[in-house]
Amino acid sequence: MSLSTSSARPAFLDLQPVRRARGEIVLPGSKSISNRVLLLAALAAGSTTVHGLLDSDDTRVMLDGLRKLGVQVKAGDAADEYVVTGVPRFPGEKADIFLGNAGTAFRPLTAALALMGGDYQLHGVPRMHERPIGDLVDALRGLGANVTYQGNEGYPPLAIGQGKLDLSKPVRVKGNVSSQFLTALLLAAPLATASTGSDFHLEVDGELISKPYVDMTIKLMARFGVTVSRDGWQRFSVPANARYVSPGEIWVEGDASSASYFLALGAIGGGPVRVRGVGRDSIQGDVSFADTLAELGVQVLQGDDWIETCGVSVANGEKLRAFDTDFNLIPDAAMTAAVLALYADGPCRLRNIGSWRVKETDRIHAMHTELVKLGATVESGPDWLTVTPPAADAWRTAEIGTWDDHRMAMCFSLASFGGVPLRILDPDCVSKTFPTYFEVFGGLVAGADTAKAPT
Secondary structure, eight states: OOOOOOOSSSSSEOOOOOOOEEEEEOOOOOOOHHHHHHHHHSBBBSEEEEEEEEHHHHHHHHHHHHHHHTTTTEEETTTOOOEEEOOOOOOEEEEEETTTTTTTHHHHHHHHHHOOSSSSEEEEEETTSSSHHHHHHHHHHHTTOOOOOOOTTTOOEEEEEOOOOOOSOOOEEEEESHHHHHHHHHHEEEEEEHOOOOOOOEEEEEEOOOOOHHHHHHHHHTTTTTOEEEEEEEEEOOOOOOBBBBSSSOOOOOOOOHHHHHHHHHHHHHHEEEEESSTTSSSSSGGGGGHHHHHHHHHHEOOOOEEEEEOOOOOGTBHHHEEEEEOTOOOHHHHHHHGGGBSSSSSSESSSSSGGGSSSHHHHHHHHHHHHTTTTTTEOOSEEEEEOOTTOOOOEEEEOOTTOHHHHHHHGGGGGGSSSEEESSSGGGGGGGOOTHHHHHHEEEEEEOOOOOOO
Protein backbone atom coordinates (compact mmCIF):
# COMPACT_ATOMS: atom_id res chain seq x y z
CA MET A 1 0.00 0.00 0.00
CA SER A 2 1.16 3.51 -0.78
CA LEU A 3 -0.15 6.51 1.13
CA SER A 4 0.00 10.13 0.01
CA THR A 5 1.55 12.54 2.50
CA SER A 6 0.65 15.84 0.91
CA SER A 7 -1.48 17.00 3.83
CA ALA A 8 -2.46 16.17 7.41
CA ARG A 9 -5.38 14.17 6.04
CA PRO A 10 -4.06 11.95 3.21
CA ALA A 11 -5.59 12.63 -0.18
CA PHE A 12 -5.42 9.00 -1.33
CA LEU A 13 -4.21 5.49 -0.63
CA ASP A 14 -2.92 3.25 -3.43
CA LEU A 15 -3.78 -0.44 -3.17
CA GLN A 16 -1.91 -2.96 -5.29
CA PRO A 17 -3.65 -6.18 -6.39
CA VAL A 18 -3.62 -8.91 -3.76
CA ARG A 19 -4.19 -12.65 -4.07
CA ARG A 20 -4.87 -14.13 -0.64
CA ALA A 21 -5.96 -13.30 2.90
CA ARG A 22 -5.49 -15.13 6.15
CA GLY A 23 -4.95 -14.37 9.83
CA GLU A 24 -6.75 -13.29 12.96
CA ILE A 25 -7.78 -9.91 14.32
CA VAL A 26 -9.45 -8.48 17.41
CA LEU A 27 -12.22 -6.10 16.40
CA PRO A 28 -12.52 -2.56 17.71
CA GLY A 29 -15.61 -1.86 19.81
CA SER A 30 -19.01 -1.47 18.21
CA LYS A 31 -19.92 2.13 17.34
CA SER A 32 -23.62 1.46 17.86
CA ILE A 33 -23.08 -0.13 21.28
CA SER A 34 -20.43 2.40 22.36
CA ASN A 35 -22.61 5.49 21.90
CA ARG A 36 -25.70 3.83 23.36
CA VAL A 37 -23.74 2.73 26.43
CA LEU A 38 -22.22 6.18 26.93
CA LEU A 39 -25.67 7.80 27.02
CA LEU A 40 -27.12 5.08 29.26
CA ALA A 41 -24.18 5.39 31.67
CA ALA A 42 -24.57 9.18 31.72
CA LEU A 43 -28.23 8.85 32.76
CA ALA A 44 -27.80 5.96 35.23
CA ALA A 45 -27.52 6.19 38.99
CA GLY A 46 -23.95 5.34 39.99
CA SER A 47 -20.68 5.06 38.13
CA THR A 48 -20.17 2.76 35.16
CA THR A 49 -16.81 1.47 33.96
CA VAL A 50 -17.07 0.97 30.21
CA HIS A 51 -14.55 -1.52 28.79
CA GLY A 52 -13.68 -1.80 25.12
CA LEU A 53 -15.11 1.57 24.06
CA LEU A 54 -14.48 2.35 20.41
CA ASP A 55 -11.98 5.14 19.81
CA SER A 56 -13.30 6.97 16.74
CA ASP A 57 -14.69 10.28 15.54
CA ASP A 58 -18.25 9.26 16.42
CA THR A 59 -17.48 8.28 20.01
CA ARG A 60 -15.26 11.32 20.54
CA VAL A 61 -18.09 13.73 19.65
CA MET A 62 -20.41 11.86 22.02
CA LEU A 63 -17.85 12.04 24.82
CA ASP A 64 -17.30 15.76 24.15
CA GLY A 65 -21.04 16.37 24.11
CA LEU A 66 -21.60 14.63 27.44
CA ARG A 67 -18.76 16.57 29.03
CA LYS A 68 -20.26 19.84 27.78
CA LEU A 69 -23.50 18.78 29.48
CA GLY A 70 -21.67 18.42 32.79
CA VAL A 71 -21.34 14.63 32.87
CA GLN A 72 -18.18 13.40 34.59
CA VAL A 73 -16.26 11.15 32.22
CA LYS A 74 -12.77 9.97 33.14
CA ALA A 75 -10.27 7.79 31.33
CA GLY A 76 -9.81 4.40 32.97
CA ASP A 77 -6.75 2.24 33.46
CA ALA A 78 -6.81 0.84 29.92
CA ALA A 79 -6.75 2.84 26.68
CA ASP A 80 -10.28 1.73 25.78
CA GLU A 81 -11.75 2.14 29.28
CA TYR A 82 -13.82 5.04 30.63
CA VAL A 83 -15.60 5.69 33.91
CA VAL A 84 -18.88 7.58 33.57
CA THR A 85 -20.67 9.01 36.61
CA GLY A 86 -24.37 9.18 35.85
CA VAL A 87 -26.82 11.94 36.70
CA PRO A 88 -30.64 11.98 36.61
CA ARG A 89 -30.49 15.34 34.84
CA PHE A 90 -27.56 16.87 32.98
CA PRO A 91 -26.00 19.68 35.06
CA GLY A 92 -25.39 21.75 31.96
CA GLU A 93 -28.80 23.18 31.08
CA LYS A 94 -27.35 25.34 28.32
CA ALA A 95 -24.88 24.06 25.74
CA ASP A 96 -23.80 24.30 22.10
CA ILE A 97 -22.89 20.80 20.95
CA PHE A 98 -21.14 19.76 17.74
CA LEU A 99 -21.77 16.10 16.80
CA GLY A 100 -19.98 15.74 13.48
CA ASN A 101 -21.75 13.21 11.25
CA ALA A 102 -22.57 10.81 14.09
CA GLY A 103 -26.19 9.71 13.79
CA THR A 104 -25.73 7.40 16.79
CA ALA A 105 -24.92 10.49 18.86
CA PHE A 106 -27.15 13.13 17.26
CA ARG A 107 -30.50 11.28 17.31
CA PRO A 108 -30.36 9.91 20.90
CA LEU A 109 -29.01 13.17 22.35
CA THR A 110 -31.76 15.09 20.56
CA ALA A 111 -34.40 12.95 22.26
CA ALA A 112 -32.75 13.00 25.68
CA LEU A 113 -32.26 16.77 25.71
CA ALA A 114 -35.75 17.43 24.33
CA LEU A 115 -37.42 15.34 27.03
CA MET A 116 -35.17 16.89 29.67
CA GLY A 117 -35.68 20.47 28.47
CA GLY A 118 -33.18 23.31 28.56
CA ASP A 119 -31.37 25.61 26.17
CA TYR A 120 -29.40 23.54 23.69
CA GLN A 121 -28.00 23.93 20.18
CA LEU A 122 -27.16 20.75 18.26
CA HIS A 123 -25.31 20.82 14.96
CA GLY A 124 -22.83 18.83 12.87
CA VAL A 125 -20.96 18.72 9.58
CA PRO A 126 -22.79 19.75 6.38
CA ARG A 127 -23.80 16.15 5.58
CA MET A 128 -25.39 15.79 9.03
CA HIS A 129 -27.55 18.79 8.11
CA GLU A 130 -28.74 16.86 5.04
CA ARG A 131 -29.81 13.77 6.98
CA PRO A 132 -33.53 13.85 7.84
CA ILE A 133 -34.62 14.11 11.45
CA GLY A 134 -38.17 15.38 10.97
CA ASP A 135 -39.88 12.13 12.01
CA LEU A 136 -38.06 12.19 15.35
CA VAL A 137 -38.78 15.88 15.90
CA ASP A 138 -42.47 15.35 15.09
CA ALA A 139 -42.64 12.56 17.67
CA LEU A 140 -40.92 14.69 20.31
CA ARG A 141 -43.23 17.62 19.63
CA GLY A 142 -46.13 15.21 19.99
CA LEU A 143 -44.94 14.62 23.54
CA GLY A 144 -44.82 18.34 24.24
CA ALA A 145 -41.08 18.89 23.73
CA ASN A 146 -39.82 22.21 22.37
CA VAL A 147 -37.64 21.56 19.30
CA THR A 148 -37.10 24.03 16.45
CA TYR A 149 -35.16 23.89 13.21
CA GLN A 150 -32.31 26.34 12.76
CA GLY A 151 -32.00 25.74 9.02
CA ASN A 152 -34.07 23.66 6.63
CA GLU A 153 -37.35 22.23 7.90
CA GLY A 154 -36.94 18.57 8.80
CA TYR A 155 -33.15 18.67 9.14
CA PRO A 156 -30.47 19.69 11.67
CA PRO A 157 -29.23 21.97 13.13
CA LEU A 158 -31.70 22.07 16.01
CA ALA A 159 -32.52 24.28 18.97
CA ILE A 160 -34.06 22.64 22.02
CA GLY A 161 -35.93 24.57 24.67
CA GLN A 162 -38.10 23.86 27.69
CA GLY A 163 -41.31 22.03 26.88
CA LYS A 164 -44.19 20.59 28.90
CA LEU A 165 -44.46 16.84 28.51
CA ASP A 166 -47.74 14.96 28.15
CA LEU A 167 -47.76 11.15 28.01
CA SER A 168 -51.54 10.76 28.05
CA LYS A 169 -51.47 9.42 24.49
CA PRO A 170 -48.99 7.12 22.75
CA VAL A 171 -46.28 8.88 20.78
CA ARG A 172 -46.09 7.83 17.14
CA VAL A 173 -43.02 7.60 14.94
CA LYS A 174 -42.50 6.42 11.37
CA GLY A 175 -40.48 3.23 11.08
CA ASN A 176 -39.40 3.25 7.44
CA VAL A 177 -36.67 5.94 7.43
CA SER A 178 -34.29 5.15 10.29
CA SER A 179 -34.51 2.84 13.28
CA GLN A 180 -32.38 5.40 15.14
CA PHE A 181 -35.50 7.52 15.66
CA LEU A 182 -37.19 4.72 17.61
CA THR A 183 -33.96 3.93 19.45
CA ALA A 184 -33.62 7.59 20.47
CA LEU A 185 -37.16 7.72 21.86
CA LEU A 186 -36.73 4.47 23.78
CA LEU A 187 -33.39 5.52 25.29
CA ALA A 188 -34.90 8.82 26.45
CA ALA A 189 -38.25 7.37 27.63
CA PRO A 190 -37.30 7.04 31.34
CA LEU A 191 -36.65 10.80 31.44
CA ALA A 192 -40.26 11.39 30.44
CA THR A 193 -41.71 8.78 32.80
CA ALA A 194 -39.73 10.24 35.71
CA SER A 195 -40.95 13.80 35.13
CA THR A 196 -44.60 12.89 34.49
CA GLY A 197 -45.17 9.78 36.60
CA SER A 198 -46.87 8.15 33.62
CA ASP A 199 -46.15 5.13 31.46
CA PHE A 200 -44.52 5.78 28.08
CA HIS A 201 -46.19 4.19 25.07
CA LEU A 202 -44.75 4.36 21.56
CA GLU A 203 -46.39 3.19 18.35
CA VAL A 204 -44.64 2.67 15.01
CA ASP A 205 -46.31 3.80 11.79
CA GLY A 206 -45.60 1.40 8.93
CA GLU A 207 -42.92 -1.25 8.68
CA LEU A 208 -39.97 -0.87 11.05
CA ILE A 209 -36.61 -1.20 9.29
CA SER A 210 -33.36 -2.44 10.86
CA LYS A 211 -35.15 -4.27 13.67
CA PRO A 212 -31.93 -5.82 15.08
CA TYR A 213 -30.68 -2.35 16.03
CA VAL A 214 -33.83 -1.69 18.06
CA ASP A 215 -33.48 -5.11 19.69
CA MET A 216 -29.90 -4.15 20.62
CA THR A 217 -31.20 -0.96 22.23
CA ILE A 218 -33.76 -2.86 24.30
CA LYS A 219 -31.15 -5.36 25.51
CA LEU A 220 -28.75 -2.60 26.53
CA MET A 221 -31.51 -0.73 28.38
CA ALA A 222 -32.19 -3.94 30.31
CA ARG A 223 -28.52 -4.03 31.36
CA PHE A 224 -29.16 -0.64 32.98
CA GLY A 225 -32.33 -1.77 34.73
CA VAL A 226 -35.10 -0.60 32.37
CA THR A 227 -37.40 -3.18 30.81
CA VAL A 228 -39.13 -2.36 27.54
CA SER A 229 -42.19 -4.42 26.69
CA ARG A 230 -43.28 -4.68 23.08
CA ASP A 231 -46.19 -5.97 21.05
CA GLY A 232 -44.49 -7.25 17.93
CA TRP A 233 -42.56 -4.39 16.36
CA GLN A 234 -45.47 -1.93 16.37
CA ARG A 235 -45.96 -0.94 20.02
CA PHE A 236 -43.40 -0.40 22.80
CA SER A 237 -43.93 0.55 26.46
CA VAL A 238 -41.72 1.76 29.31
CA PRO A 239 -43.26 1.78 32.83
CA ALA A 240 -43.65 4.93 34.91
CA ASN A 241 -41.24 3.72 37.60
CA ALA A 242 -38.41 3.06 35.15
CA ARG A 243 -35.00 4.49 35.94
CA TYR A 244 -31.51 3.66 34.83
CA VAL A 245 -29.15 2.08 37.37
CA SER A 246 -25.51 1.40 36.62
CA PRO A 247 -24.50 -2.25 36.22
CA GLY A 248 -21.08 -1.22 37.58
CA GLU A 249 -19.17 -2.50 34.57
CA ILE A 250 -20.08 -3.19 30.97
CA TRP A 251 -18.07 -4.58 28.06
CA VAL A 252 -18.58 -3.29 24.53
CA GLU A 253 -18.68 -6.01 21.90
CA GLY A 254 -16.51 -5.84 18.82
CA ASP A 255 -18.11 -4.06 15.88
CA ALA A 256 -20.08 -6.60 13.83
CA SER A 257 -20.41 -4.21 10.88
CA SER A 258 -16.62 -3.87 10.75
CA ALA A 259 -16.31 -7.64 11.06
CA SER A 260 -18.05 -7.96 7.69
CA TYR A 261 -15.00 -6.66 5.79
CA PHE A 262 -12.65 -9.22 7.32
CA LEU A 263 -15.10 -12.08 7.01
CA ALA A 264 -15.40 -11.07 3.36
CA LEU A 265 -11.59 -11.20 3.04
CA GLY A 266 -11.70 -14.82 4.11
CA ALA A 267 -14.55 -15.41 1.66
CA ILE A 268 -12.61 -14.25 -1.42
CA GLY A 269 -8.99 -14.65 -0.33
CA GLY A 270 -9.09 -18.31 0.62
CA GLY A 271 -8.72 -17.75 4.35
CA PRO A 272 -8.94 -18.72 7.06
CA VAL A 273 -9.64 -15.29 8.53
CA ARG A 274 -10.88 -15.20 12.12
CA VAL A 275 -12.37 -12.15 13.85
CA ARG A 276 -12.56 -11.99 17.62
CA GLY A 277 -15.00 -9.84 19.56
CA VAL A 278 -18.28 -11.07 18.07
CA GLY A 279 -19.78 -14.51 17.70
CA ARG A 280 -22.99 -16.45 18.14
CA ASP A 281 -23.67 -14.72 21.49
CA SER A 282 -23.57 -11.22 19.97
CA ILE A 283 -26.48 -8.80 20.45
CA GLN A 284 -25.70 -7.18 17.08
CA GLY A 285 -27.79 -8.05 14.06
CA ASP A 286 -24.89 -7.71 11.63
CA VAL A 287 -23.43 -11.02 12.84
CA SER A 288 -26.01 -12.61 10.53
CA PHE A 289 -23.81 -11.47 7.65
CA ALA A 290 -21.99 -14.73 8.33
CA ASP A 291 -25.16 -16.54 7.27
CA THR A 292 -25.18 -14.51 4.05
CA LEU A 293 -21.62 -15.64 3.33
CA ALA A 294 -22.56 -19.27 3.95
CA GLU A 295 -25.27 -18.92 1.31
CA LEU A 296 -22.59 -17.69 -1.11
CA GLY A 297 -20.67 -20.93 -0.64
CA VAL A 298 -18.26 -19.81 2.09
CA GLN A 299 -17.32 -22.10 4.98
CA VAL A 300 -18.22 -20.32 8.23
CA LEU A 301 -17.25 -21.42 11.73
CA GLN A 302 -18.46 -19.66 14.91
CA GLY A 303 -17.70 -19.66 18.61
CA ASP A 304 -19.18 -17.63 21.45
CA ASP A 305 -17.04 -14.59 20.60
CA TRP A 306 -15.39 -15.37 17.25
CA ILE A 307 -16.27 -16.06 13.62
CA GLU A 308 -14.00 -17.58 10.97
CA THR A 309 -14.37 -17.80 7.20
CA CYS A 310 -12.67 -19.95 4.55
CA GLY A 311 -13.84 -19.24 1.06
CA VAL A 312 -12.91 -19.27 -2.59
CA SER A 313 -9.74 -17.96 -4.20
CA VAL A 314 -10.98 -15.33 -6.64
CA ALA A 315 -7.37 -14.72 -7.73
CA ASN A 316 -7.44 -18.28 -9.13
CA GLY A 317 -10.69 -17.69 -10.99
CA GLU A 318 -13.07 -19.18 -8.41
CA LYS A 319 -16.45 -17.52 -7.87
CA LEU A 320 -18.96 -16.88 -5.12
CA ARG A 321 -22.58 -17.83 -5.73
CA ALA A 322 -24.77 -15.05 -7.07
CA PHE A 323 -27.47 -13.81 -4.70
CA ASP A 324 -30.83 -12.05 -4.59
CA THR A 325 -31.28 -10.99 -0.97
CA ASP A 326 -33.39 -8.73 1.24
CA PHE A 327 -30.92 -6.74 3.39
CA ASN A 328 -33.42 -4.71 5.40
CA LEU A 329 -32.16 -6.15 8.69
CA ILE A 330 -28.42 -5.58 8.06
CA PRO A 331 -28.08 -2.48 5.86
CA ASP A 332 -24.50 -1.66 6.91
CA ALA A 333 -23.12 -5.14 6.23
CA ALA A 334 -25.08 -5.13 2.95
CA MET A 335 -22.54 -2.67 1.58
CA THR A 336 -19.89 -5.37 1.93
CA ALA A 337 -22.14 -7.76 -0.01
CA ALA A 338 -22.44 -5.20 -2.81
CA VAL A 339 -18.66 -5.27 -3.37
CA LEU A 340 -18.54 -9.07 -3.03
CA ALA A 341 -20.99 -9.14 -5.95
CA LEU A 342 -17.98 -8.29 -8.14
CA TYR A 343 -16.75 -11.85 -7.56
CA ALA A 344 -20.03 -13.71 -8.07
CA ASP A 345 -20.91 -16.17 -10.83
CA GLY A 346 -23.80 -14.03 -12.06
CA PRO A 347 -25.83 -10.86 -11.43
CA CYS A 348 -26.58 -10.06 -7.77
CA ARG A 349 -29.50 -8.06 -6.39
CA LEU A 350 -29.68 -6.25 -3.05
CA ARG A 351 -33.27 -5.46 -2.02
CA ASN A 352 -34.93 -3.34 0.67
CA ILE A 353 -31.94 -1.06 1.24
CA GLY A 354 -33.79 2.27 1.07
CA SER A 355 -32.18 3.37 4.37
CA TRP A 356 -28.89 3.69 2.44
CA ARG A 357 -30.27 6.93 0.99
CA VAL A 358 -30.10 8.78 4.35
CA LYS A 359 -26.81 7.49 5.74
CA GLU A 360 -23.43 9.27 5.75
CA THR A 361 -24.01 9.73 2.03
CA ASP A 362 -26.61 8.46 -0.42
CA ARG A 363 -25.06 5.03 -0.44
CA ILE A 364 -27.12 3.62 -3.30
CA HIS A 365 -25.96 6.41 -5.60
CA ALA A 366 -22.37 6.26 -4.30
CA MET A 367 -22.10 2.47 -4.60
CA HIS A 368 -23.61 2.54 -8.10
CA THR A 369 -21.12 5.19 -9.21
CA GLU A 370 -18.00 3.49 -7.87
CA LEU A 371 -18.85 -0.08 -8.92
CA VAL A 372 -19.29 1.11 -12.51
CA LYS A 373 -15.76 2.54 -12.43
CA LEU A 374 -14.40 -0.97 -11.86
CA GLY A 375 -16.18 -2.40 -14.91
CA ALA A 376 -19.36 -3.74 -13.32
CA THR A 377 -22.77 -3.25 -14.90
CA VAL A 378 -25.02 -1.67 -12.28
CA GLU A 379 -28.68 -0.77 -12.03
CA SER A 380 -30.37 0.86 -9.06
CA GLY A 381 -33.69 2.17 -7.84
CA PRO A 382 -35.20 3.77 -4.74
CA ASP A 383 -34.39 0.80 -2.50
CA TRP A 384 -32.46 -1.71 -4.59
CA LEU A 385 -29.18 -2.30 -6.41
CA THR A 386 -28.26 -4.90 -9.04
CA VAL A 387 -24.62 -5.67 -9.81
CA THR A 388 -23.42 -7.73 -12.76
CA PRO A 389 -19.73 -8.49 -12.20
CA PRO A 390 -17.15 -7.65 -14.84
CA ALA A 391 -15.53 -10.43 -16.85
CA ALA A 392 -12.05 -11.37 -15.68
CA ASP A 393 -10.41 -9.31 -18.44
CA ALA A 394 -12.80 -6.37 -18.08
CA TRP A 395 -11.75 -5.04 -14.66
CA ARG A 396 -10.64 -1.42 -14.82
CA THR A 397 -8.20 0.42 -12.61
CA ALA A 398 -9.98 3.25 -10.84
CA GLU A 399 -9.88 6.08 -8.37
CA ILE A 400 -12.58 5.20 -5.85
CA GLY A 401 -14.41 8.13 -4.34
CA THR A 402 -15.36 7.51 -0.71
CA TRP A 403 -17.95 10.30 -0.41
CA ASP A 404 -16.78 11.13 3.14
CA ASP A 405 -18.26 7.76 4.13
CA HIS A 406 -16.15 5.37 6.18
CA ARG A 407 -17.98 2.28 4.91
CA MET A 408 -17.36 3.17 1.27
CA ALA A 409 -13.61 3.24 1.93
CA MET A 410 -13.56 -0.05 3.83
CA CYS A 411 -15.85 -1.89 1.40
CA PHE A 412 -13.87 -0.98 -1.67
CA SER A 413 -10.61 -2.22 -0.18
CA LEU A 414 -12.06 -5.63 -1.10
CA ALA A 415 -11.88 -4.67 -4.77
CA SER A 416 -8.10 -5.08 -4.59
CA PHE A 417 -8.67 -8.78 -5.37
CA GLY A 418 -9.81 -7.84 -8.87
CA GLY A 419 -6.30 -7.93 -10.33
CA VAL A 420 -5.96 -4.19 -10.99
CA PRO A 421 -4.45 -1.41 -8.86
CA LEU A 422 -6.82 0.95 -7.09
CA ARG A 423 -6.64 4.38 -5.55
CA ILE A 424 -8.87 5.01 -2.53
CA LEU A 425 -9.54 8.73 -2.19
CA ASP A 426 -9.69 10.30 1.28
CA PRO A 427 -8.82 7.04 3.07
CA ASP A 428 -8.78 8.75 6.47
CA CYS A 429 -12.59 8.93 6.43
CA VAL A 430 -12.38 5.50 8.15
CA SER A 431 -11.51 7.40 11.36
CA LYS A 432 -15.27 7.75 11.89
CA THR A 433 -15.35 4.17 13.20
CA PHE A 434 -12.06 2.35 12.51
CA PRO A 435 -8.99 4.64 12.35
CA THR A 436 -6.51 1.76 11.86
CA TYR A 437 -8.56 -0.13 9.27
CA PHE A 438 -6.06 -0.05 6.40
CA GLU A 439 -3.18 -1.10 8.65
CA VAL A 440 -5.20 -4.10 9.84
CA PHE A 441 -6.30 -4.87 6.27
CA GLY A 442 -2.69 -4.76 5.09
CA GLY A 443 -1.66 -7.25 7.77
CA LEU A 444 -4.16 -9.84 6.50
CA VAL A 445 -3.58 -9.69 2.74
CA ALA A 446 -0.59 -10.84 0.71
CA GLY A 447 0.55 -11.34 -2.86
CA ALA A 448 0.67 -7.77 -4.15
CA ASP A 449 1.73 -7.52 -7.77
CA THR A 450 4.16 -4.94 -9.07
CA ALA A 451 1.67 -2.94 -11.16
CA LYS A 452 1.81 0.79 -10.57
CA ALA A 453 -1.09 2.69 -9.07
CA PRO A 454 -2.94 5.27 -11.18
CA THR A 455 -1.45 8.73 -11.37
